[in-house]
Structure formats: structure tokens, C-alpha cells
Amino acid sequence: MAFVGGCLTILVVGAVFLAIWAIWRYNDLVSLRNQVANGWKQIDVQLKRRHDLIPNLVAAVKGEMQFEQDTLEKVIQARNAAASAHGVADAAGKENALTQTLGRLFALAENYPNLKANESVKSLMEELSSTENRIGFARQFYNDIATRYNTAQQIFPDNFIAQAFKFQPVELFEIQDAAERAVPKVDLSLRPSP
Amino acid sequence: MPRNLYDQQKRNIANTRMFIAGFVCLLAVMGLSTDGVLYAGGFSPGLPVATLGALCLGGLSAWWSLTGGDRAILESTNAAPLDRTDPSQRVLDNVVEEMAIAAGLPKPAVYVIPDADPNAFATGVGPERATIAVTRGLLEKLDRDELQGVVSHELSHVKNYDVRLMTVVAALAGAILLLSDWSRRGLRWGRRSSSEKSGGLGILFVGLWIISMLLAPIIAQIVSLAVSREREYLADASGAELTRNPLGLASALEKIAAAIAPTPSIKRGVAHLCIEDPRGRAVNEREGLFANLFATHPPVEKRIAALREMAYQPAASRP
Numbered sequence: 359m360a361f362v363g364g365c366l367t368i369l370v371v372g373a374v375f376l377a378i379w380a381i382w383r384y385n386d387l388v389s390l391r392n393q394v395a396n397g398w399k400q401i402d403v404q405l406k407r408r409h410d411l412i413p414n415l416v417a418a419v420k421g422e423m424q425f426e427q428d429t430l431e432k433v434i435q436a437r438n439a440a441a442s443a444h445g446v447a448d449a450a451g452k453e454n455a456l457t458q459t460l461g462r463l464f465a466l467a468e469n470y471p472n473l474k475a476n477e478s479v480k481s482l483m484e485e486l487s488s489t490e491n492r493i494g495f496a497r498q499f500y501n502d503i504a505t506r507y508n509t510a511q512q513i514f515p516d517n518f519i520a521q522a523f524k525f526q527p528v529e530l531f532e533i534q535d536a537a538e539r540a541v542p543k544v545d546l547s548l549r550p551s552p
Numbered sequence: 553m554p555r556n557l558y559d560q561q562k563r564n565i566a567n568t569r570m571f572i573a574g575f576v577c578l579l580a581v582m583g584l585s586t587d588g589v590l591y592a593g594g595f596s597p598g599l600p601v602a603t604l605g606a607l608c609l610g611g612l613s614a615w616w617s618l619t620g621g622d623r624a625i626l627e628s629t630n631a632a633p634l635d636r637t638d639p640s641q642r643v644l645d646n647v648v649e650e651m652a653i654a655a656g657l658p659k660p661a662v663y664v665i666p667d668a669d670p671n672a673f674a675t676g677v678g679p680e681r682a683t684i685a686v687t688r689g690l691l692e693k694l695d696r697d698e699l700q701g702v703v704s705h706e707l708s709h710v711k712n713y714d715v716r717l718m719t720v721v722a723a724l725a726g727a728i729l730l731l732s733d734w735s736r737r738g739l740r741w742g743r744r745s746s747s748e749k750s751g752g753l754g755i756l757f758v759g760l761w762i763i764s765m766l767l768a769p770i771i772a773q774i775v776s777l778a779v780s781r782e783r784e785y786l787a788d789a790s791g792a793e794l795t796r797n798p799l800g801l802a803s804a805l806e807k808i809a810a811a812i813a814p815t816p817s818i819k820r821g822v823a824h825l826c827i828e829d830p831r832g833r834a835v836n837e838r839e840g841l842f843a844n845l846f847a848t849h850p851p852v853e854k855r856i857a858a859l860r861e862m863a864y865q866p867a868a869s870r871p
Contacts, residue, residue: 393656400653481642488646495654498796503656 372502383519392506394528397500402530404492405453406409409441412460415482422470429466433459457490497531504528554720569777572717576723578768579606583730585761592754602792610727617723618716622683625825629817631663631685642692644699647682650855654793654794655711660684662866669816670694670808673825674706674715687815690694694804699749702792702808705827718824721779725772727837735765780824781850788855792862802859809852 416430422431436456443449464483473479508527511520519525582602591601603696636642645662660674660682670690670839676682684706694702709715792798807826815830823830829849 405651440804476608481639484639484643484646488650491646491650494651495650495794498657541831 383516384523387510387520387525394507397503401496401500404489404496404534408489409437412437412488415486418479418482419467419473422473426515427468428464433463501530504530521550562696571775574775578728579610579773581764582768584607585764588757589761591629592757606731610724612705613723614720618677621719625675626663626683629665631665634662634664639736643696644686647699647703655707657711660710664688665817669799669813669815670723670811671815671830672702672706672817672827674709675825677715677824678716679710682715686757693807697797697800698804699826700795701780701791701804704794705787705801708787708790712786714787718780721776726778727777728772732769733766750777777848780848784849785787785858788859792859798862800858802856805852805856
């Protein structure tokens with residue numbers, strides 16, 4: 359009788375510990391999933407900031423750069439296309455196109471010494487170049503947290519919890535364009551040339 | 553064994569627990585040896601009063617330092633809140649925002665210290681309440697990449713809860729110093745009572761007590777400096793993890809070290825918080841046992857070399 363009682367106690371204690379462990383792992387996974395969702399939203403916040411800044415910049419440089427109407431037009435078009443994109447793949451493609459037209463605009467702006475001296479253009483350029491960095495860092499943070507989330511789902515024995523409650527691995531953000539991968543950093547700040 | 557960012561971070565976190573445990577042990581040893589002297593002197597209240605008292609004093613001073621320490625530090629350096637109308641301060645503000653996004657932390661408050669020498673520090677109690685302060689000289693001398701390196705280093709101090717740890721460690725070291733001070737005053741009483749009552753045991757306890765009271769403050773000082781040095785390597789490593797550009801911080805450290813003049817606005821008590829020792833002391837640049845024990849920061853050449861090594865590793869492992 360005492361033997362059966364002892365076995366039962368061990369079983370009950372074991373079951374309680376198992377339940378506590380399962381709850382703990384489940385809560386960790388939920389918290390990570392929310393952080394991943396938040397990380398994704400952060401990228402959107404910065405992209406929105408970029409879309410808001412571009413019309414201001416174009417308006418500020420329009421007077422000086424009247425012979426570059428074609429480029430300015432393309433920037434605005436790319437901006438509008440990116441702002442109205444639907445879906446992740448669509449948005450990624452259009453944002454990349456916008457980055458390229460912006461890069462062209464910044465390169466052309468180098469030819470206008472008056473723009474480099476203009477305080478409001480300089481500060482808009484600084485804000486936009488900071489926004490480009492923020493987008494990059496927001497993507498980097500998203501990839502870090504998504505990697506942690508995926509790892510937490512795959513390691514043993516946590517993978518049982520992940521499978522039982524149908525946690526899905528998320529995709530990491532990747533650069534689609536091979537050319538962009540080759541050029542890891544674009545300096546958009548207008549430094550006075552020495 | 554390759555030493556990458558993640559390994560280094562784990563090792564440093566393990567070391568930190570050891571340091572805190574060491575401080576608690578020191579306080580306990582001081583209290584216990586006092587209790588031993590009391591016991592040998594024939595005074596036995598039934599509870600180890602001195603031990604409990606020492607631990608309580610440590611806990612109280614740590615709590616006190618956490619509630620208002622950061623405000624006091626900022627005031628002592630004449631730091632002023634950032635002004636976004638100034639172009640270089642606007643760049644600083646943007647860089648802090650960028651690094652906060654990279655770290656996934658709320659953006660800390662940003663202060664500027666009116667001092668021509670380049671330096672920076674972080675204070676606060678954790679990510680929810682943190683401040684990064686940089687000198688005006690730093691803004692003038694560094695380019696954007698280097699500034700990013702410095703800000704990522706300071707933000708890592710916040711992220712790793714170094715700001716909190718350093719405050720607690722300083723408070724515990726202060727409590728130990730205070731205890732040792734008090735007991736030196738009580739020394740005369742201890743000597744007389746033990747010689748009157750018990751024989752060999754009493755002398756043994758008094759001897760232990762004197763040794764612990766003399767050694768504890770020195771050990772506390774050495775340990776708190778060791779915590780500070782370990783934390784610098786960790787912040788360098790996790791800062792590089794944020795920027796993915798260890799060379800930016802390496803070149804910033806070179807520029808900061810080249811300006812060897814002391815930073816007069818930053819007082820002695822804040823030295824261990826700064827990115828480089830603000831006293832312009834030579835001890836941090838020296839090697840050897842003595843220099844290693846008493847410097848607040850590791851030699852800057854070692855830090856730069858470690859950062860360059862990190863920059864090298866990912867390149868070597870790329871297929």
C-alpha cells in the first residue's frame with residue numbers, strides 16, 4: 359500500500375513539473391511570436407517615414423534641379439508605387455526600386471553646390487539617410503528576433519510544444535537583388551567635399 | 553577555441569554573477585568575524601546580529617543608489633538635454649534612434665556634456681530608464697560610423713543592464729568601506745574584551761576580524777574595477793553585434809585614446825561608466841599585474857585588437 363502510494367506521489371509530482379515546464383515554454387514562444395510581429399511592424403513604421411520625407415525633399419530640390427525633372431518624376435512615381443504596394447513580396451520589390459531611384463537622385467545632387475550649402479536640404483538629406491539606416495537596422499532586428507523564434511521552435515524538447523500548439527517558423531528578410539548584396543552600404547549624407 | 557560575440561557575452565554574464573556572489577560573501581565574512589569576536593567576548597544574543605546587520609546595510613545602500621543615482625550623476629557633469637536645432641546634435645539624436653531600433657530597445661534620453669575632450673557614458677537602471685551622455689568634443693571629432701560605434705557601445709551597457717550592475721557594485725563597495733571604517737573605531741573595545749575573557753579562541757577570532765576588516769575594502773575595490781573592465785569588453789562585443797561594423801568603434805576608440813587630455817567635466821566617481829577613462833590616466837594603458845588590478849578600463853590597444861579580430865572572423869567564415 360505504501361509502495362503504491364509512493365509511486366502515485368512520484369507520478370503526480372512528475373505530471374505537475376511537466377505541466378509547469380510546458381506552460382513556461384508555451385509562454386516563451388508566445389512572447390517571441392509577439393516580438394517578431396512587433397519587429398515586422400517596426401520596419402513598416404520606418405518605411406512610412408521614408409514615404410513621408412521624400413515629397414518634402416523633392417519639393418526642396420525642385421528649384422535647383424530643374425534640368426533633372428525626369429529623375430525627380432521617377433522618384434515620385436517609385437515612392438507612390440511603394441506607398442500603395444500590397445503584400446510582402448510586392449512591397450519588397452517596390453521599396454528596392456525606390457532605393458535605386460533615390461540613390462540616383464543623391465548622386466545627381468552632388469553636382470549642385472548650392473544644394474549642398476542649403477540648410478533645409480542638408481537636414482532633409484540627413485533625415486532621409488538616417489531613415490535608410492533605420493530601415494536597415496529594423497530589418498536586422500527583425501531577422502535576429504525571427505531567428506530566435508525559429509530556434510526556440512526547433513530545439514529539443516521544445517519542438518513538441520511548438521508542434522502541439524502549431525507554431526510556424528517565420529521567414530527571414532533577404533535581399534532579393536544580387537546587385538544590392540554586392541554593395542552593402544550607400545552613404546547618402548552630403549559631406550562637403552575636401 | 554574561436555571567441556565570437558556570443559561566446560564572449562555568455563562568459564561575461566557568468567562572471568558577473570560570480571562578482572555579486574563575491575561581494576555578498578565579503579559582507580558575510582565581515583559580519584561573521586565580528587559575530588565571532590562578540591561571541592568570544594562573552595556577548596551572545598542568539599542571532600548573528602553583525603552578519604545580518606552587514607547584509608542589511610549592503611542591501612539598503614544598493615537600493616538607495618538605484619532610486620536616484622542617475623540624476624545625481626548627470627547633474628555632476630553639467631550635462632544638458634540634446635538640442636535638435638544644432639546639426640551635429642541632430643545627427644547624434646538620429647544615430648541614437650537608429651541604434652535603439654537595432655537593439656529593439658526604447659530610445660534612451662540623450663544628453664550633451666559641454667566639454668572639448670571626446671568621451672561618453674551611459675547611466676540609468678535599465679532599458680526603461682536610461683540616459684546616454686556624450687561630450688561636445690566627441691561630436692566634433694568623430695564621423696557618423698564612429699559615432700554609431702560609440703552609441704552602440706553605450707546602448708549595450710544599457711541593454712546588458714551594466715548601468716544597473718555598476719551602480720549596485722559601487723554601492724556594495726561603499727558599504728564594505730563603511731563597515732571597515734566603523735570596525736576600526738571599535739577595534740580598541742574588541743582587543744580589551746577578548747584579552748579579559750577567553751584565551752586562544754578569542755585571539756584567533758580577533759586576528760581573523762582584523763584581517764577581514766583590513767582586506768575587505770581592498771578586495772572590494774579590486775573586484776569592482778574588474779567588473780568594470782569585463783563589462784567594457786562585453787559592451788564592445790555586443791555594440792559590434794548591433795552595428796555589424798566593429799571597425800567603426802575601433803577607429804572611434806583610436807581617436808578618443810589619441811586625445812589623452814583628461815575630461816574635466818566628468819568626476820572621479822563616474823570614471824567607470826565612461827567609454828574611456830576620463831582621467832587621462834596612464835595606468836589603463838600599462839600591462840602587468842598592478843595595472844591590471846587597478847585600472848577601470850582594459851588597455852585601449854587590447855580593445856581595438858579584439859574589435860579588429862571580430863571584424864576579421866565573419867569574413868574568414870564566409871563561404
